[in-house]
Amino acid sequence: MTRNSLFAKLFSLIFAIFMLAPLVVVVGVAFTPEGFLEFPPSGISLRWFWAILDNPDFIDAAIMSLQLGVASATIATVICVPAALAIGGGRFAGRDALQALFLSPLTVPTVVLGIAFLRFLSMLGLNGTFGGLVFCHVVIVVPFVLRLVLASVTGLDPSIARAATSLGAGGWTVFRRITLPAIVPGIVGGWVLAFITSFDELTVTVFIVNPATTTLPVKLFSHITQTTDPLVASVSTVAILFTVALMLIVDRLYGLDRLLIGEGSR
Amino acid sequence: MAILELRDLTKRFGETVAVDRFTLSVEKGEFVSLLGPSGCGKTTTLQMIAGFETPSGGAIHLNGRDLAKIPARSRGLGIVFQTYALFPHMTVEENVGFGLEMRKVPAAERKKRIAATLDLVHLSHLSGRYPRQMSGGQRQRVALARALVIEPELLLLDEPLSNLDAKLREEMQLELRRIQQEAGVTTLLVTHDQSEAMALSDRIAVMQGGRLVQEATPFDAYDRPTNGFVSSFLGKSNAIDAHVESVGADGTVLRCGDLRLNGPAHGEAAGPVLISLRPERIEFCGEGDGVVAGRVTERIFLGDQWLFKVDTSLGEILVMRRNSGRREPDVGETVHLAWQAEHLRILAVETAA
Amino acid sequence: MTSARPWLLSAPALVIFAVMLLTPLVMTAVLSFNSFDFYGGIKPTFGFQNYADVLSDSYFYEIFLRTFLIALATTVIAALIGTPQAYFLLRMHPFWRSLMILVVLGPLLISVVVRTLGWAILLGNNGVINDALRSIGLIERPLKMMYTSGGIVLALVHVMVPFMILAVWAALQRQDPATEKAAESLGARPATVFRRIVLPQAMPGILSGSLIVFSLSASAFATPAILGGRRVKVVSTTVYDEFLNTLNWPLGAAIAVILLVSVLAIMVAWNKLVEKRFAGVFE
Structure with missing residues (x-):
């Protein structure tokens, strides 16, 4: 169906420029040889990329974000798979309430979640600890994992599991041999989306980190609000490249639109 | 007098030839079926007549006019789609009136014609309903009314009964024939269902691999098939x-x-x-x-x-x-x-x- | 199937949510009723003083009004851009469509901080846009875009429009493509087909997308914090300041609770409205 008019093509082109412009300038600025932000850069220099190495703060923050992303995505996935099987498996009293609860972090303003976690963790004396951060991030990413796993669970034909049972398979065997392989794409997609969400999270995290557990977005944020030198641009560029690589892999494996829409749209 | 004339109509998609030098003429008031298995080119032929596909070769004439340069919206054909394609956000009345609205028919006359057409398809009592609140057979009638109300020179039916269950399908066959004859509209039906084609049509054009293999009355096509394909496909x-x-x-x-x-x-x-x-x-x-x-x-x-x-x-x-x-x-x-x-x-x- | 099974399966998630979500939220609600003084800190008293302070102060009124106006403007603009773009996306050649999907959805996966940094570079007084406009002689003095609500809206639209496109796109994919052909065969021009056939069928998507965009914009933090700073404060940056600078946690908690309640109220009202409007038409 290639019946788009010239107007539609022009509209799409301008829209694409609008979407890409801020990313392009960030990458462009990162290559400046000067000591201030300029675009287009007056030359091409890797000066500010080398400068990252002299700022171990950023590297530590990136490592912290990676660890946090992996830990929270993994825990969220492990608790979401059984929950999704329960919610997607059939009607029971309280099912809708349960689902609403697990999706509620999406509707509560993130700043509210941030202060709530801050209040809670500081009362327990866990504020700024890695363990505290991980469990806060688990709550934030659970909705994303649940939506994707739930979509693949409800997409399953329930008669397939019944067919396996009729052929003599026990409950655990049905799960391991039939259900699990069928929902693996949803689980993988959910984990990746959870990882990215955690890796990028700022609003909640900014309340509950301390200097030792600062994540990359928080480090970038505080740096930007104090000074704007090309260092933030080069760090951002590395983050963009990392995300693009991850995105391309996911698009090949799972489909970016399926990942983000959360339902089988292909 | 022939209302619709297809001459050497051809459609190629890259290397494959979907419709191959297809020639057919349909007389005024006639009910003709394009019959064939899926992939025989019948739907592509219909899409070309409707203006949704551009022919690779050949010509389509409607009442003497060459349709090649006329966009789909100006061809004035009544089309009943396989999925009915009813507008879900409009009531029955609004659905049926849409074509008249596009033709800028005054409101009073529009109302009269909608009422008359809904009467023809026996749906007058449901004019305020939305499509989702209706059964398959009722939606089918709305689609038919929407196509008929603009008094088209030609009515195109694209597998109109394939979404109905067997019993309803038989009932609707009779209804379709009655409505077509009452409206006196020239009709081209595309179908893969041989019993539907035989029950409804004055003439059947059997297609195979993009070509016309036999054109005859239902009785003759059944009784005197011209090749093994027709004889095994019909009955x-x-x-x-x-x-x-x-x-x-x-x-x-x-x-x-x-x-x-x-x-x-x-x-x-x-x-x-x-x-x-x-x-x-x-x-x-x-x-x-x-x-x-x-x-x-x-x-x-x-x-x-x-x-x-x-x-x-x-x-x-x-x-x-x-x-x-x-x-x-x-x-x-x-x-x-x-x-x-x-x-x-x-x-x-x-x-x- | 016993009735305990689903609860057993959900138990780990349920425990984590009870401890890590419900408890902190309740504690925050309680906190908002406590009092605070600069020397003694938080006092475990119970009263509506913080709410009275917020609701009677025109300073906070202005912040709430600004926040909701920014969110509203962002929602309207995102709908105006996102709806046609979703439709064009649906009609694109598959190759261009998959490329465009990367362009639309890719930024969603990149940190808002990074994207807002891009807008800061574009919008500054010596930023890319002002430089370009000056060099072609269109303006003499720079247009002020940093530290304005307009700049925040622009950057927020960039952040939010993918959500709108996703929602509209999902609605458009449920539409029977033959309805457009049917309208065309009945004599409708392309613009009429869009206005009379496509737009009404996309409406449920536009409405649900608007809800998502509005609630996310009303509680957005990074974008207004970087582009608005202390000069253009919104609710979330005010809460941040109360908690991490002024240290008046009870007041910050009260502001946050008001934000939460008003966002939830708007969502519920909106859903009611949508359900009423579309009862019977769509499932």
């Missing part, structure tokens, strides 16, 4: 390989293995041919009168009919018997089959099809 048929042995003034003598069969006079002088024989033209008879003997291998009860599979020296032969309450042969019984020579159809063997 049930026994296909038997044979050789023409001699052609005389009063008939043809055919050889089929060890058997010699008499058939009607036919143009084929010699060589291999295909015999087509309808199962309902075969009778069980006494031992001496049979053309061929065989053993019943399967017996299927269809309510008003019995269907037998009989293993004979001609191969497996299907026999259809009306259920008249008599005892019919059982599986394993030996039976003798007879038919009149004039019921055999001698067809050319298809070359590379």
Whole structure:
């Protein structure tokens, strides 16, 4: 169906420029040889990329974000798979309430979640600890994992599991041999989306980190609000490249639109 | 006078030829069916007439006008889509009135014509409903009314009954025929359902591999198929390989293995041919009168009919018997089959099809 | 199937949510009723003083009004851009469509901080846009875009429009493509087909997308914090300041609770409205 008019093509082109412009300038600025932000850069220099190495703060923050992303995505996935099987498996009293609860972090303003976690963790004396951060991030990413796993669970034909049972398979065997392989794409997609969400999270995290557990977005944020030198641009560029690589892999494996829409749209 | 004329209509998608030099003309008031299996090019033909596909070659004339340069919205055709394509956010009345609105018909007249058309399809009582609140058969009628209300020169029906269950489909066939005749609208139906095509049409155009293979009245297409494809696609048929042995003034003598069969006079002088024989033209008879003997291998009860599979020296032969309450042969019984020579159809063997 | 099974399966998630979500939220609600003084810190008293302070102060009124106006403007603009773009996306050649999907959805996966940094570079007084406009002689003095609500809206639209496109796109994919052909065959021009056939069928998607965009915009933090700073404060940056600078946690908690309640109220009202409007038409 290639019946788009010239107007539609022009509209799409301008829209694409609008979407890409801020990313392009960030990458462009990162290559400046000067000591201030300029675009287009007056030359091409890797000066500010080398400068990252002299700022171990950023590297530590990136490592912290990676660890946090992996830990929270993994825990969220492990608790979401059984929950999704329960919610997607059939009607029971309280099912809708349960689902609403697990999706509620999406509707509560993130700043509210941030202060709530801050209040809670500081009362327990866990504020700024890695363990505290991980469990806060688990709550934030659970909705994303649940939506994707739930979509693949409800997409399953329930008669397939019944067919396996009729052929003599026990409950655990049905799960391991039939259900699990069928929902693996949803689980993988959910984990990746959870990882990215955690890796990028700022609003909640900014309340509950301390200097030792600062994540990359928080480090970038505080740096930007104090000074704007090309260092933030080069760090951002590395983050963009990392995300693009991850995105391309996911698009090949799972489909970016399926990942983000959360339902089988292909 | 022909309303619709397709001349050498061709559509290529890259290397594949979907429609191949298709020629057909439809007379005013006629009901013509394009019949064929999926992928035969019938839907592509309809899309080209409607203006949703551009032909690669050939011409389409509607009432003498060449349609090549006319966009779909200006062709003035009434189309009933396979999915009905009702506008879900509009009531029945708004759906039916949409085409009139586009034609800037004044509100008062619009109202009158909507009412008259809804009356024609027996839906006057549901004019305020939304499509989602209606049954499949009712939606079908709305789609029909929406296409008819603009008084199109030609009504195109794209598999209109395929989304209905079997019983409703039969009812709607009768309804469709009644409405078409009352409205007096020239109609082209695209379908893969041979019984639907036979029940509804004045004429059937059978398509295979993008080409027209036979154009005839339903009776003639069924009774005198021009090739093996048509005979097997329209109804049930026994296909038997044979050789023409001699052609005389009063008939043809055919050889089929060890058997010699008499058939009607036919143009084929010699060589291999295909015999087509309808199962309902075969009778069980006494031992001496049979053309061929065989053993019943399967017996299927269809309510008003019995269907037998009989293993004979001609191969497996299907026999259809009306259920008249008599005892019919059982599986394993030996039976003798007879038919009149004039019921055999001698067809050319298809070359590379 | 016993009735305990689903609860057993959900138990780990349920425990984590009870401890890590419900408890902190309840504690925050309680906190908002406590009092605070600069020398003694938080006092475990119970009263509506913080709410009274917020609701009677025109300073906070202005912040709430600004926040909701920014969210509203962002929602309207995102709908105006996102709806046609979703439709064009649906009609694109598959190759261009998959490329465009990367362009639309890719930024969603990149940190808002990074994207807002891009907008800061574009919008500054010596930023890319002002430089370009000056060099072609269109303006003499730089247009002020940093530290304005307009700049925040622009950057928020960039952040939010993918959500709108996703929602509209999902609605458009449920539409029977033959309805457009049917309208065309009945004599409708392309613009009429869009307005009368496509737009009404996309409406449920536009409405649900608007809800998502509005609630996310009303509580957005990074974008207004970087582009608005202390000069253009919104609710979330005010809460941040109360908690991490002024250290008046009870007041910050009260502001946050008001934000939460008003966002939830708007969502519920909106859903009611949508359900009423579309009862019977769509499932």
